[in-house]
Each structure stands twice: as structure tokens, then as C-alpha cells.
Amino acid sequence: MFGLSAEIHVRELAFWQCTNMIANAVSKCEFKTFQNGKEIKGDEYYRWNVEPNKNQNSSVFLQKMISKLFSENAVLVVEASDGQLLVADSYSRKEYALLEDVFTQVTVGDFVFKRSFTQSDVLFIPLHSRNMRPLVNGLYETYKKLIEYGMKSYTKSRGMKGVLSIDTMAAGDPKAKEIFESIKNEGFKRFADAENAVLPMWKGMDYTDIGSKTYSNEGTRDIRAMIDDVSDFTARAFGVPPALLSGDVQGVSDALDQFLTFCIDPLCDMLSEEINRKLYGKSVLNGDYLQIDTKCVKHVDLLSVSTAIDKLISSGAFCINDIRVLVGEPLIEEEWAYKHFITKNYSTVQDLLAALNQQMDPNTG
The missing domain is CATH 3.30.1120 (Arylsulfatase, C-terminal domain)
Structure with missing residues (x-):
């Protein structure tokens, strides 16, 4: 019989597959910091990309933050007195309509903060207006009965x-x-x-x-198909293309683009908006802000994008070091690597018209 523990394993496997995939993608992103519109790498950059607190590196910190966000439909990040960023394991929230919400009994590990936090003191990120997990669990209950019936039928056929x-x-x-x-x-x-x-x-x-007795594999295939269905509708609830979760190679590039567009980019926008309004405030209007760069999520094969790289540089749109950052290579600390180049076959409309007029003018050379 397909017991309760096994049903929970199927359900939790699908849920944490999606959560870990999203958390892994976000942890690969670069948190870029800007001052007066120019990119800088200072304390804030180090805190988000290397060491947010004394016990976690940035990847572990972001993994915990995203896991909390999806498992509890909201996540609370507090800043300790020495500047450490900590993901709260539990807290009590008092909501107000016109005043700031207040957070008390904030717990990180076995430590409980004695002070209370207002909304402006913390990073508080709600995921959805309605928690999706209970809705998905309702579908699990239906599939639990189907999978249990399939297991009984399979066992009966082998008895x-x-x-x-x-x-x-x-x-x-x-x-x-x-x-x-x-x-x-x-x-x-x-x-x-x-x-x-x-x-x-x-x-x-x-x-x-x-x-x-029938020793064909139809019974196990039917059960596997129903378990795959559980993974598929869980992935759709998260905004993850089911093909990525199942590991299908065919069409993985399109699936990854969809994953970035409809799942990772909106999530990173939500995170960066919360960080900017709490840590930078209206200074964002003067060019002081944090931006989460999601281009690092997708692996770049240099041979497959070599033609595109040539066009980006030869058109003058990007310098050599811009491209090296995109493909994950270290910068070249030479002046020429920061210059923009353009081939002679690119020109402005004004220059082209001037050249044509000069050719048509009988008084010219």
C-alpha cells in the first residue's frame, strides 16, 4: 500500500525540487551596487555577494532566504547591530493600515532578539497575496488516491x-x-x-x-506518470517550466529563457525593489541603488556566441570588458579594453548623406 510517508515524500520532492532550482538560480545572480549612476564595489557589494553574516556565505544565505520565501509565503531579513544580514526563522507580525508593521519575537537559530523591529528596519518580502502551497496540496490529495490505487493494482498483479x-x-x-x-x-x-x-x-x-501474473512494466510506468504529473503541476505553480524539472534536454534553451523571464526576473525585481526602498530610499533618484543581474544564471558557450560577441563589439555597443563580464571572464586592466570600437561599415545617416552629396557634386575632386 502507498503509505502516508511515501505520499509525503512525493509531495516534498516536487516542492523542494522547484524551490532549490529557483534558489540556485538566484544565488548565481550578481548583486550590483551603483553610486551616482556608476557601478562600484564596496561594503554593500561585499555583503550581498560574498559575506552577508559571519556564519554564511552569500549563496547559503540566499538559499535559506528563497527557501523560507516559498515554504512560508514570506521571508523576513533583519540587520543586526554590527551590520550582519540574518534570515529570521520565526517571528510575530503586527499589521497596521497607516502605520509601519511591527515585528516581535524575531528568532534566528536559538537566538531571540529582545527588541522589536518596524517595517523600515527590516527586509520583508511576501511572495503571493494567497499562499499557493495549500492549493497545490489539495491536488496532491487527489493524486494520492490515484497513486495508492495504482500501487495496489500493481501489487495485486504480482501476488x-x-x-x-x-x-x-x-x-x-x-x-x-x-x-x-x-x-x-x-x-x-x-x-x-x-x-x-x-x-x-x-x-x-x-x-x-x-x-x-503479468510482468510487464505497465504498472510501474503508470505510477511513474502520475508522480510526474505531481511534479508538473507543482512546477507550474512556481512558474518553473516542467521540462526543466524533468530534466528533458530537448528544448531546454527555450525552457530556460521562459524560466528566467517568468520566474527569476520577476522574483529578482521584487527583491531589488525591497532592498532599494529600505536601504537606499529616495537616493535611487540620484543614481544610488542595487541591481540584481540575472544574466549570470544562463551558461554561456563561447563558441556558440562568438558571432554575437563580434557584432556587439564591432557595433560599438559594448567594450571588450563589458563582454568579458557577460561571459564570466576576468577584466583586462588595460585602457584599450575599456574603449569602444566600431567598424568602418557603420556610420550615421548624416555622414552617409554627406558622402553621397559629395559624390554627386560635380565641383568635387
């Missing part, structure tokens, strides 16, 4: 069934009844479970096997 015929005279013999009980309780079970066995029979007893 042993038979008819034991007992002679009329033997049936009335008290000793025969005693023998029958011993066979029924112990003998048949060992006989059915063993790979190789002999079933002792007494006079007046005749056993006939009526089982019709």
Missing part, C-alpha cells in the same frame, strides 16, 4: 492466488483442521514469499494456482 481443495472426510477430521491452520498461517506465506519453495500437502488436500 499469488490459489484454491485449496479439501476432501470431505478430511474436512471433518480435527487433526486435518489443525494441519490446515498451520499451513494457512505459516506455510502458504513462506511459500508465496520465497523465490524457491516446496508446499507440503496432506492426503485429502489439493492446491491449484489461479494467479495470472
Whole structure:
């Protein structure tokens, strides 16, 4: 029988597959910091990309933050007195309509903050207006019954069934009844479970096997298909393309683009907006802000994008170091690597018109 623990394993596997995939993607992103519109790498950059607190690096910190966000539909990040960023394990929230919400009993590990925090003191990120997990769990309940039925059917098809015929005279013999009980309780079970066995029979007893075992893989495939269905609708609830969760190679590039567009980019926008309004405030209007760069999530094959790289540089849109950052390579600390180049076949409309007029002017050379 498909027990409760197994049902929970299927459900939790699908949920944490999605959560870990999203958390891994966010942890690969670069948190860029800007001052007066120019990118800088200072204390804030170090805190978000290397060491947010003394016990976690940035990847572990972000993994915990995203896991809390999806498992509890909201996450609270507090700043300790020495500037450490900590993900709260539990807290109590008092909501107000016109005043700032207040957070008390904020707990990180086994430490409980004695002070209370207002909304402006923390990073508080709610995921959805309605928690999706109870809705998905409702679908799990339906599939639980289907999977349980499939397991029963599979077990039944592999079971042993038979008819034991007992002679009329033997049936009335008290000793025969005693023998029958011993066979029924112990003998048949060992006989059915063993790979190789002999079933002792007494006079007046005749056993006939009526089982019709089918050793095809249809039963397991049906169960696997229903488990895959659980993963699919869980992935859709998260905004993750099911193909990524199942590991399908075909169409993975399009699936990854969809994953970035409809899942990672909106999530990172929400995170950066909360960080900017709490840590920078209206200074963002003067060019002081944090930006989460999601371009690092997708692996870049240099050979496959070499033509595009050539166009980006030759058009003057990007310098060499801009491209090296995009492909994950270290910067070249030379002046020429920061210059923008453009090939001679690119020109402005004004220059082209001037050149044409010069060719048509009979008074020119």
C-alpha cells in the first residue's frame, strides 16, 4: 500500500525540487551596487555577494532566504547591530493600515532578539497575496488516491492466488483442521514469499494456482506518470517550466529563457525593489541603488556566441570588458579594453548623406 510517508515524500520532492532550482538560480545572480549612476564595489557589494553574516556565505544565505520565501509565503531579513544580514526563522507580525508593521519575537537559530523591529528596519518580502502551497496540496490529495490505487493494482498483479481443495472426510477430521491452520498461517506465506519453495500437502488436500501474473512494466510506468504529473503541476505553480524539472534536454534553451523571464526576473525585481526602498530610499533618484543581474544564471558557450560577441563589439555597443563580464571572464586592466570600437561599415545617416552629396557634386575632386 502507498503509505502516508511515501505520499509525503512525493509531495516534498516536487516542492523542494522547484524551490532549490529557483534558489540556485538566484544565488548565481550578481548583486550590483551603483553610486551616482556608476557601478562600484564596496561594503554593500561585499555583503550581498560574498559575506552577508559571519556564519554564511552569500549563496547559503540566499538559499535559506528563497527557501523560507516559498515554504512560508514570506521571508523576513533583519540587520543586526554590527551590520550582519540574518534570515529570521520565526517571528510575530503586527499589521497596521497607516502605520509601519511591527515585528516581535524575531528568532534566528536559538537566538531571540529582545527588541522589536518596524517595517523600515527590516527586509520583508511576501511572495503571493494567497499562499499557493495549500492549493497545490489539495491536488496532491487527489493524486494520492490515484497513486495508492495504482500501487495496489500493481501489487495485486504480482501476488499469488490459489484454491485449496479439501476432501470431505478430511474436512471433518480435527487433526486435518489443525494441519490446515498451520499451513494457512505459516506455510502458504513462506511459500508465496520465497523465490524457491516446496508446499507440503496432506492426503485429502489439493492446491491449484489461479494467479495470472503479468510482468510487464505497465504498472510501474503508470505510477511513474502520475508522480510526474505531481511534479508538473507543482512546477507550474512556481512558474518553473516542467521540462526543466524533468530534466528533458530537448528544448531546454527555450525552457530556460521562459524560466528566467517568468520566474527569476520577476522574483529578482521584487527583491531589488525591497532592498532599494529600505536601504537606499529616495537616493535611487540620484543614481544610488542595487541591481540584481540575472544574466549570470544562463551558461554561456563561447563558441556558440562568438558571432554575437563580434557584432556587439564591432557595433560599438559594448567594450571588450563589458563582454568579458557577460561571459564570466576576468577584466583586462588595460585602457584599450575599456574603449569602444566600431567598424568602418557603420556610420550615421548624416555622414552617409554627406558622402553621397559629395559624390554627386560635380565641383568635387
